[in-house]
Amino acid sequence: MAGLLVRDCDVLQFNNGQPEFLIHHNIRVEENRIEAIYPTGEWQSNPDIKVIDAGGMLAVPGMINTHAHVPMVLFRGVAEDVPLEEWFNDYIFPMESNLTPEDVYWGAMLGIAEMIEAGITCVADHYFFMDSVAEAIQKSGIRGDLAWAVFEHEGLEKLDETTAFITRWQGQANDRIRTWLGPHSPYLCGPEFLKTCAQKAVELDVGIHLHVSETKEQVALSRQKYGMTPIRLLEETGILERPTILAHCLFPEEEDLVLLRNHPAGIGHAPKTYMRAGLELGSLQPYLDNQIPIGLASDGAASNSTLDLYEQMRLMGLTQKIVEGDARSMPLDDILRIAFLGGANVCRHSELGNLKPGNLADIVLIRQDRASQIPRLNIAANLVYASSATDVDTVICDGQILLQGRQHLTLNKDQIKQEVEGRLEKLVTRVPGRKVAVYPT
Ligand SMILES: [Zn+2]
Known part of the structure; x- marks a missing residue:
């Protein structure tokens, strides 16, 4: 070179x-x-x-997208103006049951093209058929922190499949590809399954990327079912012992902040997704006060429309000022730190996030x-x-x-456009009774 x-x-x-x-x-x-x-x-x-x-x-x-489902650009615009439960159970989970590895490859290629155009050079992706995403990362030239998403109901055999992916791709493409374990969330993976994931992550020496505390209802449901917050559950199951990317992670309680501060955890923040789903916005100030790393995230384009972190950056600044009711909240320096250094900290990339x-x-x-x-x-x-x-x-x-x-x-x-458009009719078909998971209420 x-x-x-x-x-x-x-x-x-x-x-x-x-x-x-x-x-x-x-x-x-x-x-x-x-x-x-x-x-x-x-x-x-x-x-x-x-x-x-x-x-x-x-x-x-280059910006680092700390939580995405890149191939979901295939579903951009299919479920608009619907609440979260309907979004999952009536649209996204049924449609995702149609996906093949080839669909995921072309979805990843489209999403990566969009991210490159938006100045994103690294993405923590969390999806299915991740070999296809790894191939797209390899070909495109960007970096990927890749996790194969797994639900508890898919069983331990599926978990083993995702751990085989980890060893296959760790450090590939001149170390542009790194791999993580990807249990979906504490609401779709129970304590025993999470414990097994934590043990596997120790054995493989990798971090864990999962969704947690997206809504206040999820926190309440966890208290009702397990007698503790989702973050406490992650600590009790050993998940927090590993480096973690916690997607969303809103509404922390005092004890949660202590746990996060004392563990190698980072938060992926995606305000556009929360606004579009009509979710309550949480304050980021407690994380800043406790020096818990925060990075920007696009989430998937089915909930977000774009994979654009400049938009997320701006929305984070604006929404935090509204949440705190104070123009002095989330000043420019904090925004720039989160947008660039924060993403590198969340994804544990000590040599990224700063031009030096x-x-x-x-x-x-x-x-x-x-x-x-x-x-x-x-x-x-x-x-x-x-x-x-x-x-x-x-x-x-x-x-x-x-x-x-x-x-x-x-x-x-x-x-890429031609390959994607040729697949859409099949992908958006919903077969009654067929879906990849059920969102609990
Ligand atoms: Zn997500």
């Missing part, structure tokens, strides 16, 4: 967690790492170095020339509240250019 020079951009960099903007800088990439970041100077052309002229653009770290020498070269260039981005009195405010995913121009992951001038270099979008 030849060297790469990203020339004359501004750079978002975190120093001791504090976001700063370096103006007119070069980023020098060697192999898959950032070698140096330094003020733009004279440049003498060197045939061994590929140059990207990034004048007028802002370089930010030695880190992996996951770099996104954002155009700054739209009328709404002028003037540049406050670059942070422009980035959070006046930019969008469509301003992403160039995406580099692991030192490889995946998107330039918004053109894909690793994916054929026309072919």
